[in-house]
Amino acid sequence: MNTHLPLPGAAAADRNRGIDALRGMSILFVVAHHFAIRIPLTKTALADFLPPWFLKGLIYNGAESVAIFFVISGFLITRRSLTRWGDLSALSAPQFYLQRASRILPTLFLVVALLSALHLAGVPYYVIDKPNQSLGGAIFAALGFHVNWYEGTTGYLPGGWNVMWSLAVEEVFYLAFPLVCLTLGKVRWMFVAVLAALVLSMPFVRMALHDAGGGIWYEEAYLPGMSAIALGVLAAMFATRIAAPPRWLASALCALGGVGLCAVFFAGTPLWKAIGEYNVWLLIGSAASLILGLHWQAAAATPWRLRGLGWLRSCGRLSYEIYLFHMFVVFALVAVFRSGGFDMRWGFLWYVPALVLAWLLGLAVARGFSQPCERWLRRRFGHAVMQPFVAQTAPG
Template sequence: MQTVPASSGNAVEATRARNPGIDLLRGLAIVLVVLNHLGLRIPLKQSALADVLPPWLLSRLNYNGYEAVFVFFVISGFLIAGNALRRRGSLERIDLRAFYARRFARIVPCLLALILVLSVLHLLGVQDYVIHREGQSLPRAIVAALGLHLNWYEGRTGYLPGNWDVLWSLSIEEVFYIGFPLVCLATRRRGVLMLVLGALALSMPWTHAALRGNEIWQEKAYLPGMSAIAIGVLGALLAAHWRLPPRRTSGLLGWLGAVGLIAATIFGAAMWQLLRDGYLLLLAVSALCLLLACEQRQRRGPWQPWRGLGWLRSWGRLSYEIYLSHMFVVFAVVRIFRLAGGDPRWGHLWYLLALPLCWLLGKAVERWLSLPCERWLRARLLRPRTAAAAPVAMAVD
């Protein structure tokens, strides 16, 4: 999830560095996350928009943040596994040191900066940032965030303040990627690896249903999220060994993915009644169909899906930075909204302020923190030969 331009020294990798369709899907997912966190505090269904749009549709726009994170999981597995395949030709020959170095350089700078800022705000007693729930403390929250078990910690003690809470998905994703290259090296055979990944992917409905009884843990447990990442990895393996299919096949994949994604998000209640916990599997497979369609379209040459959506693709390019920082904007806008009287009829207008500010903050974080830190770390953690190609890799990790 990076905006670094592709290196001009490798034309093949340069064309693969940015897939506009995947950026568009990531942009949609991060916008849904932001709409969710705004909607929990300023619901669109209570605004004047309800006079012209169905309240159920406004509710779905506000309450698909959880589903959007699962889409991120699928995208992450697809891109990171696909990147490893292009570098090494096979996941069984994955470079352990380089893999971990790239993940460290991408994830840790923003994570450490966020934890530092949140710790200072807690110690200063700033409202919305103080950890006050019984059984929780700042030192324990820091350990949970850095130890990649903040999801488990919340499942045991309750929700942390919003800026801390977003780190639950990072705990799942990075635990997966700690074990992923080890499993690849241990299995040594693609068939065995695909069997393991397939079992994990298909387990999603059952692992999600088995955790019913603890709402927080059910939403944030490791296995359902890892199942979505595994689906993305399987998709990358399929794409790497799939000859370019006819345009009609790629188009069919795209339409199937779009219909499935709409069904699981806009008509999520009906899908839940029909599929129960299987609706998450529908969501993940639909996201994968869209990713495969975008990948196949990219192989045919440069393209730009739907003119006028460049702004949404830019959200996708900044999705990691926006995800970690957007709650600062949400809390600030909600605070001003309430000080201004908090009239829910005009709540939708505050979205017009919050959304651009989220993008601007994400852009600032990328420009002044994540991008320079990632370049600096990669130059020192990777071998010279790998470091030279780092700008290309950064574009899709």
């Protein structure tokens, strides 16, 4: 979830409003999910007149939303790489890693430092106190992109640390991405075959994890997340092959993707009974369909205006910061709710403040820290990583 800022010098048009809105919707579902674990909508007054399937669809699709993030991330990283280098086999690994590091690491260091300070201060909800866990182990796991592995062997970390499991999946994929592009990029069929194999393996890997006992690894294992990212990569490669598809095709893909995601979110129980683990193909396939449709709609002569969704697009642009920092808001509001003895029936009134405060905190972190750090790092080290590329492409 870390492809949320345009590359330096990128035109404003490089941002796709529809994809930003989809990303914004996904991050709101994640925040709502983590808030609902503590204050579930199904125990509030809304349950008196709204059906359980609808309320559960609103609050218990955090993992599904993360899978959508994975597909979006694979699509955007690949599309921007193709725009910058023309072909994935020409990708510059130093430049790619600088872009990812400048975007990810400063904000990651900041949240790790804050969580560590709160642990040392003994603040409730932030203390790491399980027998096989330690602050040092959590820090190493967070900065080494293996929080999922650490949790799989020791148990769940406090919520502020736990959210970094998806970052571990995504960044391990992108550590390998340039290497795979440079070795297999020129053999297009082999590159596509590897990505397709990852996508096709997703439900079978989940079945194996479930049969092995499920638990944390069932939720946070590397391969299923990488499968979703791989589908995003394939979608971006396909998008470059069809520059100007018929308008009806883009609209149809958006409609199919939207219907598929609604089915997964709001009819999850019947779907599970019907197709079991294969529903993950419907989830990531619907996300890829919607992303492709939105991408081609933006390229049309008369693209959708998407009026009134500026707030949702803003959430999408800030989704990395919101994702890493929203648990501070969740824990603060839950602490106030519980200590104040508020009635659970009115708990639904706390959701909007939680979403708004998570957005405001993400905005503050982005403008005050992550964006300035990203710009400084790219200015400071951009010339160094460009030098070999310039030398290789200079005439003579």
